[in-house]
Amino acid sequence: MHSALWISKTGLSAQDKQLTTISNNLSNAATVGFKRDRAVFEDLLYQIHRQPGAQSSESTELPSGLQLGTGVKVAGTQKQFTEGSLQITDQALDVAINGRGFFEVLMPDGSAAYTRNGQFHLSADGQIVNVNGMLLQPAITVPDNMNSLTIGKDGVVTAVAAGTSQPQQLGNIQVHDFINPAGLQAIGANVFQATASSGTAQTTTPGTEGVGSLEQGTLENSNVDVVEELVNMITTQRAYEMNSKVISTADQMLQYVSQNL
Amino acid sequence: MDKALFTAMSGAKQTMQAQTVHAHNLANVSTTGFQRDFVTAQSRYVHADYAQPSRAMALTTTPATDFSQGALQQTGRDLDVAVEGEGFIAVIAKDGTEAYTRAGNLRVDSLGQLTTGNGLPVLGNGAPIAIPPAEKVEIGADGTISIRALGQGPDALASVDRIKLVRANADELQKRTDGLLQAKDGNPLDPDANSRVVSGYLETSNVNAVEAMTEVLSLSRQFELQIKFLHKVDQNTEAATRLLSVS
Numbered sequence: 001m002h003s004a005l006w007i008s009k010t011g012l013s014a015q016d017k018q019l020t021t022i023s024n025n026l027s028n029a030a031t032v033g034f035k036r037d038r039a040v041f042e043d044l045l046y047q048i049h050r051q052p053g054a055q056s057s058e059s060t061e062l063p064s065g066l067q068l069g070t071g072v073k074v075a076g077t078q079k080q081f082t083e084g085s086l087q088i089t090d091q092a093l094d095v096a097i098n099g100r101g102f103f104e105v106l107m108p109d110g111s112a113a114y115t116r117n118g119q120f121h122l123s124a125d126g127q128i129v130n131v132n133g134m135l136l137q138p139a140i141t142v143p144d145n146m147n148s149l150t151i152g153k154d155g156v157v158t159a160v161a162a163g164t165s166q167p168q169q170l171g172n173i174q175v176h177d178f179i180n181p182a183g184l185q186a187i188g189a190n191v192f193q194a195t196a197s198s199g200t201a202q203t204t205t206p207g208t209e210g211v212g213s214l215e216q217g218t219l220e221n222s223n224v225d226v227v228e229e230l231v232n233m234i235t236t237q238r239a240y241e242m243n244s245k246v247i248s249t250a251d252q253m254l255q256y257v258s259q260n261l
Numbered sequence: 262m263d264k265a266l267f268t269a270m271s272g273a274k275q276t277m278q279a280q281t282v283h284a285h286n287l288a289n290v291s292t293t294g295f296q297r298d299f300v301t302a303q304s305r306y307v308h309a310d311y312a313q314p315s316r317a318m319a320l321t322t323t324p325a326t327d328f329s330q331g332a333l334q335q336t337g338r339d340l341d342v343a344v345e346g347e348g349f350i351a352v353i354a355k356d357g358t359e360a361y362t363r364a365g366n367l368r369v370d371s372l373g374q375l376t377t378g379n380g381l382p383v384l385g386n387g388a389p390i391a392i393p394p395a396e397k398v399e400i401g402a403d404g405t406i407s408i409r410a411l412g413q414g415p416d417a418l419a420s421v422d423r424i425k426l427v428r429a430n431a432d433e434l435q436k437r438t439d440g441l442l443q444a445k446d447g448n449p450l451d452p453d454a455n456s457r458v459v460s461g462y463l464e465t466s467n468v469n470a471v472e473a474m475t476e477v478l479s480l481s482r483q484f485e486l487q488i489k490f491l492h493k494v495d496q497n498t499e500a501a502t503r504l505l506s507v508s
Binding site for chain 1: 277278280281282283284285286287288289290291292293295298301321322323324325336337338364366368369370371373378379394395396409410411412413435436437438439440445470473474477478481484485488489491492495
């Protein structure tokens with residue numbers, strides 16, 4: 001059959017995956033701490049039908065051969081860990097990391113997960129948890145008669161007990177960094193898990209060793225650029241249309257053969 | 262049987278192969294750093310003492326790759342680089358040999374090695390580039406990589422390595438079966454001190470979608486012409502058979 005059919009089919013499915021990526025980015029344009037994905041395209045292997053430089057006779061050689069490519073594939077998606085803009089919310093338990101790094105939370109199965117979404121809450125036991133109830137690690141418990149909770153730039157959490165004026169230290173929030181953050185596995189709910197590709201987490205005090213400092217009362221917006229995504233959507237749609245046009249053209253060619261011969 | 266049938270068939274078959282090349286180009290219209298293949302048809306005369314000298318078969322070839330630059334697309338990512346002009350980034354292909362690419366969506370893997378988007382190590386000054394844990398990685402215009410190591414101030418930038426950039430004329434390079442480029446003689450090219458990269462940009466595919474589309478459509482009409490010819494030859498043969506039939 002006509003191999004242009006299969007090649008254009010790879011074009012269609014790659015553009016389709018690209019559109020999926022774009023729509024996921026766009027739907028998370030307002031998700032706190034979201035990092036956008038980018039689809040990485042790669043050309044598929046080439047088949048040599050006629051070897052360039054092969055001897056066409058004892059003294060002459062073919063000046064050019066015939067190499068036919070076989071299409072395109074999405075080699076993977078790449079998370080873009082550029083920072084989103086910071087937004088002031090004035091909520092005591094909203095924390096943003098101004099720079100590199102992640103918060104560590106405890107998954108229900110006991111494993112560690114990492115997030116840049118700093119919308120924390122208190123659980124019924126006074127522990128600091130994220131919006132899905134996963135415990136912030138290391139666990140920090142806020143006793144119930146505490147006022148004016150303060151989170152310092154270096155992660156020190158202090159509060160003032162009712163009736164006293166002396167701040168009391170409750171614990172430290174730590175920040176975890178990865179050598180290759182793009183290798184983290186996104187598992188939804190704004191959290192990531194370490195993989196062999198990301199390397200292991202290096203735990204540090206915020207503001208030191210190159211990781212970001214903490215900003216209380218601030219949240220990090222999604223780093224999705226809506227205009228850019230819309231432009232990507234336009235090019236994706238047109239590329240899709242053109243690939244499908246090649247399929248219909250190849251189909252017409254074959255149809256012409258079967259009708260006329 | 263009239264041999265015109267085979268001449269027309271060779272045209273139709275080669276048209277389909279040319280169509281395949283354009284379909285491949287069009288499928289890669291959004292592949293970073295992709296360079297389109299040219300396709301041309303040649304005529305090959307088939308001479309035999311008894312035959313007419315009119316028998317010329319079509320032969321489709323992909324003589325070269327178009328190395329013109331695609332558009333630069335701003336991404337703002339530090340490790341995205343676009344090569345200006347006719348330069349290429351040297352990488353180590355999966356078979357261990359040195360190859361060249363213009364796809365500059367680089368990343369740092371878990372071992373600290375600088376690789377391309379599909380995981381091929383990028384060559385530096387003689388060896389693959391390793392980047393120590395860094396807060397910020399900058400790639401300069403000549404491919405020099407400087408980093409601000411973890412915990413260091415902005416005044417303590419350290420130069421790590423320099424991406425091997427090469428320059429070659431279009432006729433010295435050929436596309437490998439994995440889509441990377443290599444010198445026709447198979448030897449590694451010398452680094453070129455004058456090649457420039459821009460950080461924060463990616464080079465889009467240099468496929469012109471309208472042109473590829475037009476080629477596909479024009480080839481499809483050409484194909485119909487050849488099929489029509491096959492049909493005519495068939496009709497001629499049929500007429501001859503009818504005339505000469507006994508009944």
